[in-house]
Amino acid sequence: MEYAIEMLNITKEFPGIKANDDITLQVRKGEIHALLGENGAGKSTLMSILFGLYQPDMGEIKINGQSVKINDPNDANKYNIGMVHQHFKLVHNFTVLENIILGVEEKGLFGKLKTDNARKKVMGLSEKYHLNIDPDAKIEDITVGMQQRVEILKMLYRNNDILIFDEPTAVLTPQEIDELMKIMKELIKEGKSIIFITHKLNEIKAVADRCTIIRKGRYVGTVNVADVTKEQLSEMMVGHKVNLTVTKDEHE
Template sequence: MTLAVCMQGITKRFPGVVANDNIVLNVEKGEIHGLLGENGAGKSVLMSILYGLYKQDEGRILIDDVQCEMDSPATAMKHGIGMVHQHFMLVPSLTVLENIILGKEKIKNGILLDYDGMHKEVKEFCDKYRLNVDLDSKIYQIPVGVQQRVEILKTLYRGADVLILDEPTAVLTPNESEELFNAVRSLQKEGKTVIFISHKLKEVLTICDRVTVLKRGQVVGTINVANASEERLTDMMVGRKIIYEFDRAATATHQLVLKAERLQALNDRDFPALRGLSLEVMNSEILGLAGVEGNGQTELIEALMGLRRLTAGKISLQDTDITKMSPDERIR
């Protein structure tokens, strides 16, 4: 077993909490290693330590059997560690190519940017790792799934051999998630090592070779996915069997409290976010809003609160038209 990453006895304390408690994590070269746990289990903190965003209070990190001090992301990148964060760090007004090469620009004739050379080089990266993107598109013009590919390409362009993906499917549709899995498998075939942070059991079982489970800042165990099941991983994550069915009496709802009719609104980039949305909320009712992040949920709540201007539609609260009321008036 050849280890790409070995984290030994990692402990990280914050005021009032131990985020990582004597953690040992071994990641083999060329594997897709899942890091699984509930929210707050310590997954992102541990990977932030590996990427140099945090400094551990105790323990050591070995990359290719060499002890390394990860004092910054720049140092981590020098050791071949790259990280794609859950919330992307791209410049919306720049093109895909400009985001990828930002800070790593190549010069010709001493003063000029070798734009054609960099374009060719990045295109070769796209083909090699099967991450197809339009290099000349602006970031704000492309969907979230493509933006994630740009983040991965940006990391690879900087020489990452170990790629950390932090909750990578959180903002993706099912189809985009499948495209991501295909890209990750392509990276593995090219000899890259991937650490896949998640709290979703099915995707860990789908994409990973081995998985390490964290609970309350401690390692519960590491198992081969071939020997794992959703039930076993659930037991490791929470320490008990999860009941997915609930018997609950229906709530009596008779009075209409809030009504939204054919709402239309733009997002922060002046693209349509709400397209004729209508809904009703009754008294004593909990109405859920489901959907992948970025599909209008935020804009809807802001419109209902008076924080975002509607371009069309009407909002009524207990038969009172509040469409043009300020947030303060709506609260009253």
């Protein structure tokens, strides 16, 4: 099986806490792979290791079967890994276009910024994935949903193949969530691989192919989403049976 990403036996300890305790995550090429766990289960630590923000104490990372060392986010970028953080990393008084090309700008004569090619590429990507962004709008003037699309475009502009979405629906309206799901499915059609960090079972059932569950920093298992119920997923996530229907007494 060809894996885009393998994180094998990853362990990461902070003073007084084992955030990741021997966790393995294997993401196939061209799949949406959900990473499920309660708050504090160790999901963000694991993704921060993949993105080069932390170094694992133990374990190995492989990309397309090759063992790699990811020392910082620049390395992650070099290996075509991109991440949309829960709290966007955008400069509010810059335009959409300026934010997308930040750090990978094309300079012309006397260091003058050349944006013509960048603009063409950005608009091409925006149309291809139905992102409908206005390149000249300032970040502070656009909705949170649009800001997230700018973050997605930043990854696409850098030709990232492995896209990490960290709790991407937490800040969105229901309509924006539906639109994001469509965008994720489009990205997969183009051969991208997505890691989707969440604790929302409905969303996993809606878009994910497979799901890896972690609980209290430990690996619980990886399942085909089509083969499990939401009840089974929630049970794996919290470690005991959960009743997902709210029963209410008649109001007197």
